[in-house]
Amino acid sequence: MKARVHVMLKNGVLDPQGEAVRHALGAMGFDKVEGVRQGKVIDLDLAEGATEADVTEMCEKLLANTVIESYSIETL
Amino acid sequence: MKAAVLVFPGSNCDRDLAVAFEQAGFDVSMVWHKDSALPEGVDIVGVPGGFSYGDYLRCGAIAAQSPICQALAEHTNRGGYALGVCNGFQVLTETGILPGALLRNAGLKYICKTVDLKVATSDSVFTQGYNAGDVIGIPIAHHDGNYFADDATIAALHDQDRVAFTYGDNPNGSRDDIAGILSDNRRVLGMMPHPERAADDGHGGTDGTAMFRALAGMLAEA
Numbered sequence: 473m474k475a476r477v478h479v480m481l482k483n484g485v486l487d488p489q490g491e492a493v494r495h496a497l498g499a500m501g502f503d504k505v506e507g508v509r510q511g512k513v514i515d516l517d518l519a520e521g522a523t524e525a526d527v528t529e530m531c532e533k534l535l536a537n538t539v540i541e542s543y544s545i546e547t548l
Numbered sequence: 549m550k551a552a553v554l555v556f557p558g559s560n561c562d563r564d565l566a567v568a569f570e571q572a573g574f575d576v577s578m579v580w581h582k583d584s585a586l587p588e589g590v591d592i593v594g595v596p597g598g599f600s601y602g603d604y605l606r607c608g609a610i611a612a613q614s615p616i617c618q619a620l621a622e623h624t625n626r627g628g629y630a631l632g633v634c635n636g637f638q639v640l641t642e643t644g645i646l647p648g649a650l651l652r653n654a655g656l657k658y659i660c661k662t663v664d665l666k667v668a669t670s671d672s673v674f675t676q677g678y679n680a681g682d683v684i685g686i687p688i689a690h691h692d693g694n695y696f697a698d699d700a701t702i703a704a705l706h707d708q709d710r711v712a713f714t715y716g717d718n719p720n721g722s723r724d725d726i727a728g729i730l731s732d733n734r735r736v737l738g739m740m741p742h743p744e745r746a747a748d749d750g751h752g753g754t755d756g757t758a759m760f761r762a763l764a765g766m767l768a769e770a
Contacts, residue, residue, distance in 0.1 A: 485696060486651070486696075488655070489722070539647075539696075
Protein backbone atom coordinates (compact mmCIF):
# COMPACT_ATOMS: atom_id res chain seq x y z
CA MET A 473 0.00 0.00 0.00
CA LYS A 474 1.04 3.54 -0.61
CA ALA A 475 -0.10 6.41 1.55
CA ARG A 476 0.21 10.13 1.10
CA VAL A 477 0.28 12.31 4.18
CA HIS A 478 -0.52 16.01 3.91
CA VAL A 479 0.80 18.14 6.77
CA MET A 480 -0.40 21.74 7.10
CA LEU A 481 0.02 24.40 9.76
CA LYS A 482 -3.23 24.67 11.70
CA ASN A 483 -5.59 27.55 11.04
CA GLY A 484 -4.61 30.40 13.31
CA VAL A 485 -0.90 29.52 13.22
CA LEU A 486 0.92 32.18 11.22
CA ASP A 487 2.57 30.77 8.09
CA PRO A 488 5.30 33.28 7.19
CA GLN A 489 6.44 31.22 4.20
CA GLY A 490 2.93 31.10 2.78
CA GLU A 491 2.66 34.86 3.34
CA ALA A 492 5.93 35.44 1.47
CA VAL A 493 4.64 33.36 -1.45
CA ARG A 494 1.39 35.35 -1.44
CA HIS A 495 3.34 38.62 -1.58
CA ALA A 496 5.50 37.33 -4.42
CA LEU A 497 2.44 36.24 -6.42
CA GLY A 498 0.87 39.64 -5.84
CA ALA A 499 4.04 41.38 -7.02
CA MET A 500 3.98 39.25 -10.19
CA GLY A 501 0.52 40.52 -11.00
CA PHE A 502 -1.55 37.58 -9.77
CA ASP A 503 -3.90 39.92 -8.01
CA LYS A 504 -6.64 37.43 -7.18
CA VAL A 505 -4.64 35.47 -4.59
CA GLU A 506 -6.15 36.14 -1.19
CA GLY A 507 -4.20 33.66 0.87
CA VAL A 508 -1.43 31.05 0.60
CA ARG A 509 -0.70 28.27 3.06
CA GLN A 510 2.37 26.13 2.50
CA GLY A 511 2.54 22.54 3.75
CA LYS A 512 4.30 19.24 3.23
CA VAL A 513 3.45 16.09 1.35
CA ILE A 514 5.02 12.85 2.55
CA ASP A 515 4.64 9.69 0.45
CA LEU A 516 5.01 6.37 2.23
CA ASP A 517 5.66 3.00 0.58
CA LEU A 518 4.25 0.45 2.98
CA ALA A 519 4.60 -3.32 3.19
CA GLU A 520 1.65 -5.74 3.01
CA GLY A 521 -0.43 -5.62 6.14
CA ALA A 522 0.20 -1.97 7.01
CA THR A 523 -2.99 -0.19 7.96
CA GLU A 524 -4.22 3.36 7.97
CA ALA A 525 -4.09 3.14 11.78
CA ASP A 526 -0.33 2.59 11.51
CA VAL A 527 -0.02 5.73 9.39
CA THR A 528 -2.11 7.67 11.91
CA GLU A 529 0.29 6.60 14.66
CA MET A 530 3.27 7.71 12.51
CA CYS A 531 1.63 11.10 12.03
CA GLU A 532 0.90 11.53 15.73
CA LYS A 533 4.39 10.48 16.83
CA LEU A 534 6.65 11.97 14.17
CA LEU A 535 5.32 13.18 10.83
CA ALA A 536 3.25 16.04 12.25
CA ASN A 537 3.65 18.16 15.35
CA THR A 538 0.04 18.37 16.43
CA VAL A 539 0.75 21.44 18.55
CA ILE A 540 1.04 23.46 15.35
CA GLU A 541 0.14 21.15 12.46
CA SER A 542 -2.83 19.16 11.23
CA TYR A 543 -2.53 16.18 8.90
CA SER A 544 -4.63 14.14 6.55
CA ILE A 545 -3.97 10.69 5.13
CA GLU A 546 -4.77 9.57 1.62
CA THR A 547 -4.30 5.92 0.66
CA LEU A 548 -3.14 5.52 -2.93
CA MET B 549 28.16 18.21 40.28
CA LYS B 550 27.78 16.34 37.05
CA ALA B 551 26.49 17.66 33.76
CA ALA B 552 25.89 15.69 30.59
CA VAL B 553 25.78 17.40 27.20
CA LEU B 554 23.93 15.51 24.47
CA VAL B 555 25.53 15.32 21.04
CA PHE B 556 23.45 14.74 17.92
CA PRO B 557 24.68 14.62 14.34
CA GLY B 558 24.60 18.32 13.46
CA SER B 559 24.95 19.70 16.99
CA ASN B 560 27.41 22.60 16.90
CA CYS B 561 27.14 24.29 20.30
CA ASP B 562 27.80 21.14 22.32
CA ARG B 563 31.39 22.05 23.10
CA ASP B 564 30.55 25.66 24.00
CA LEU B 565 27.85 24.45 26.38
CA ALA B 566 30.26 21.93 27.93
CA VAL B 567 32.89 24.66 28.48
CA ALA B 568 30.32 26.94 30.14
CA PHE B 569 29.35 24.10 32.52
CA GLU B 570 33.02 23.27 33.18
CA GLN B 571 33.93 26.87 33.96
CA ALA B 572 31.15 26.93 36.54
CA GLY B 573 32.65 23.84 38.19
CA PHE B 574 30.72 20.92 36.67
CA ASP B 575 32.21 17.59 35.63
CA VAL B 576 30.92 17.29 32.09
CA SER B 577 30.45 14.21 29.95
CA MET B 578 29.43 14.30 26.32
CA VAL B 579 26.72 11.76 25.53
CA TRP B 580 26.12 10.46 22.00
CA HIS B 581 22.55 10.38 20.68
CA LYS B 582 22.62 6.61 20.18
CA ASP B 583 23.37 5.95 23.85
CA SER B 584 20.31 4.79 25.68
CA ALA B 585 21.35 5.88 29.18
CA LEU B 586 22.79 8.97 30.81
CA PRO B 587 25.98 8.58 32.89
CA GLU B 588 25.35 7.60 36.51
CA GLY B 589 24.64 10.50 38.87
CA VAL B 590 24.04 13.24 36.30
CA ASP B 591 22.47 16.33 37.90
CA ILE B 592 21.74 18.32 34.77
CA VAL B 593 21.47 17.53 31.07
CA GLY B 594 22.40 20.16 28.51
CA VAL B 595 20.68 19.91 25.13
CA PRO B 596 22.84 22.02 22.83
CA GLY B 597 22.20 24.25 19.86
CA GLY B 598 22.90 23.31 16.28
CA PHE B 599 21.07 21.60 13.47
CA SER B 600 20.40 18.09 14.75
CA TYR B 601 19.74 15.73 11.84
CA GLY B 602 19.99 18.67 9.47
CA ASP B 603 16.69 20.08 10.79
CA TYR B 604 14.97 17.51 8.55
CA LEU B 605 11.18 17.23 8.87
CA ARG B 606 11.04 19.86 11.67
CA CYS B 607 13.81 21.28 13.85
CA GLY B 608 14.44 18.84 16.68
CA ALA B 609 11.80 16.32 15.54
CA ILE B 610 14.15 13.47 14.68
CA ALA B 611 16.48 14.13 17.61
CA ALA B 612 13.44 13.90 19.89
CA GLN B 613 12.99 10.27 18.78
CA SER B 614 16.62 9.27 19.45
CA PRO B 615 17.45 6.75 22.21
CA ILE B 616 19.14 9.35 24.42
CA CYS B 617 15.99 11.50 24.43
CA GLN B 618 14.09 8.59 26.03
CA ALA B 619 16.69 8.68 28.79
CA LEU B 620 16.36 12.48 28.95
CA ALA B 621 12.57 12.21 29.39
CA GLU B 622 13.05 9.65 32.16
CA HIS B 623 15.58 11.98 33.82
CA THR B 624 13.20 14.98 33.74
CA ASN B 625 10.23 12.84 34.82
CA ARG B 626 12.23 11.87 37.90
CA GLY B 627 12.72 15.58 38.65
CA GLY B 628 16.14 15.89 37.02
CA TYR B 629 17.35 19.24 35.69
CA ALA B 630 17.78 20.07 32.02
CA LEU B 631 18.76 23.12 29.97
CA GLY B 632 17.92 23.25 26.28
CA VAL B 633 19.39 26.07 24.20
CA CYS B 634 18.23 26.96 20.69
CA ASN B 635 17.98 23.63 18.85
CA GLY B 636 17.97 22.13 22.35
CA PHE B 637 14.80 24.13 23.12
CA GLN B 638 13.27 22.81 19.90
CA VAL B 639 14.17 19.25 20.97
CA LEU B 640 12.56 19.80 24.39
CA THR B 641 9.29 20.95 22.80
CA GLU B 642 9.35 18.10 20.25
CA THR B 643 9.74 15.55 23.07
CA GLY B 644 6.85 17.19 24.91
CA ILE B 645 9.06 17.92 27.94
CA LEU B 646 8.21 21.60 27.42
CA PRO B 647 4.94 22.89 25.89
CA GLY B 648 4.54 24.74 22.60
CA ALA B 649 6.59 24.74 19.42
CA LEU B 650 9.13 26.90 17.59
CA LEU B 651 7.97 28.13 14.20
CA ARG B 652 9.88 29.79 11.34
CA ASN B 653 10.87 33.37 12.26
CA ALA B 654 8.07 35.75 11.29
CA GLY B 655 10.49 37.75 9.11
CA LEU B 656 11.68 34.49 7.45
CA LYS B 657 15.33 35.39 7.98
CA TYR B 658 17.97 33.59 9.98
CA ILE B 659 18.99 36.06 12.70
CA CYS B 660 22.40 36.10 14.37
CA LYS B 661 22.97 38.99 16.79
CA THR B 662 23.12 39.88 20.46
CA VAL B 663 19.70 40.86 21.80
CA ASP B 664 18.37 42.49 24.95
CA LEU B 665 16.77 39.79 27.02
CA LYS B 666 14.55 40.60 29.98
CA VAL B 667 14.67 38.27 32.96
CA ALA B 668 10.97 37.57 33.57
CA THR B 669 11.40 35.57 36.78
CA SER B 670 14.27 34.95 39.15
CA ASP B 671 12.40 32.02 40.70
CA SER B 672 14.36 29.09 39.23
CA VAL B 673 17.81 27.59 39.60
CA PHE B 674 18.61 28.98 36.16
CA THR B 675 17.58 32.58 36.77
CA GLN B 676 18.15 33.13 40.48
CA GLY B 677 21.50 34.79 39.71
CA TYR B 678 19.54 37.64 38.10
CA ASN B 679 16.82 39.95 39.35
CA ALA B 680 13.43 39.88 37.67
CA GLY B 681 13.41 42.83 35.30
CA ASP B 682 17.16 42.74 34.62
CA VAL B 683 18.05 43.24 30.97
CA ILE B 684 20.98 41.12 29.79
CA GLY B 685 22.74 40.87 26.45
CA ILE B 686 22.67 37.34 25.04
CA PRO B 687 23.25 36.24 21.42
CA ILE B 688 20.59 34.60 19.30
CA ALA B 689 21.30 32.58 16.17
CA HIS B 690 18.23 30.91 14.73
CA HIS B 691 15.85 30.58 11.82
CA ASP B 692 13.03 28.88 13.73
CA GLY B 693 12.70 30.65 17.06
CA ASN B 694 9.16 31.95 16.83
CA TYR B 695 7.59 30.56 20.00
CA PHE B 696 4.01 29.41 19.57
CA ALA B 697 1.55 27.80 21.95
CA ASP B 698 -2.23 27.93 22.16
CA ASP B 699 -3.96 30.59 24.27
CA ALA B 700 -4.53 28.26 27.24
CA THR B 701 -0.87 27.24 27.35
CA ILE B 702 0.34 30.84 27.11
CA ALA B 703 -2.03 31.86 29.92
CA ALA B 704 -0.83 28.96 32.08
CA LEU B 705 2.82 29.91 31.50
CA HIS B 706 2.09 33.44 32.71
CA ASP B 707 -0.12 32.36 35.62
CA GLN B 708 2.50 29.91 36.85
CA ASP B 709 5.37 32.40 36.40
CA ARG B 710 7.03 30.02 33.94
CA VAL B 711 8.16 32.57 31.37
CA ALA B 712 11.87 32.81 32.15
CA PHE B 713 12.99 35.36 29.55
CA THR B 714 11.34 37.75 27.13
CA TYR B 715 12.85 39.71 24.23
CA GLY B 716 13.24 43.47 24.60
CA ASP B 717 12.62 43.91 20.88
CA ASN B 718 10.90 40.78 19.56
CA PRO B 719 13.12 39.56 16.70
CA ASN B 720 11.13 36.54 15.51
CA GLY B 721 7.40 36.92 16.16
CA SER B 722 7.31 34.83 19.36
CA ARG B 723 4.00 35.07 21.20
CA ASP B 724 4.19 37.58 24.06
CA ASP B 725 7.93 38.11 23.26
CA ILE B 726 8.69 34.76 24.92
CA ALA B 727 12.35 33.74 24.62
CA GLY B 728 12.54 30.99 27.24
CA ILE B 729 10.18 28.95 29.42
CA LEU B 730 10.33 26.69 32.46
CA SER B 731 8.71 23.30 33.04
CA ASP B 732 5.95 23.06 35.64
CA ASN B 733 8.46 21.88 38.27
CA ARG B 734 10.79 24.75 37.21
CA ARG B 735 13.69 22.32 36.69
CA VAL B 736 13.77 22.39 32.90
CA LEU B 737 14.55 25.57 30.98
CA GLY B 738 14.29 25.90 27.23
CA MET B 739 15.45 29.13 25.58
CA MET B 740 16.36 30.29 22.08
CA PRO B 741 19.16 32.72 23.09
CA HIS B 742 22.60 31.25 23.83
CA PRO B 743 23.83 31.94 27.39
CA GLU B 744 26.87 29.74 26.69
CA ARG B 745 27.95 32.24 24.02
CA ALA B 746 28.07 35.02 26.64
CA ALA B 747 30.09 33.21 29.28
CA ASP B 748 33.70 34.21 28.66
CA ASP B 749 35.49 37.56 28.27
CA GLY B 750 36.51 36.47 24.79
CA HIS B 751 32.85 36.25 23.78
CA GLY B 752 32.39 39.99 24.06
CA GLY B 753 29.93 39.64 26.92
CA THR B 754 29.53 37.56 30.06
CA ASP B 755 25.87 38.07 30.94
CA GLY B 756 25.27 34.31 30.60
CA THR B 757 27.79 33.41 33.30
CA ALA B 758 25.35 34.10 36.15
CA MET B 759 23.12 31.26 34.91
CA PHE B 760 25.87 28.63 35.04
CA ARG B 761 27.22 29.94 38.36
CA ALA B 762 23.76 29.88 39.94
CA LEU B 763 23.17 26.35 38.66
CA ALA B 764 26.48 25.19 40.08
CA GLY B 765 25.74 26.88 43.40
CA MET B 766 22.30 25.32 43.76
CA LEU B 767 23.24 21.86 42.62
CA ALA B 768 26.29 21.82 44.89
CA GLU B 769 23.97 22.40 47.87
CA ALA B 770 21.42 19.80 46.75
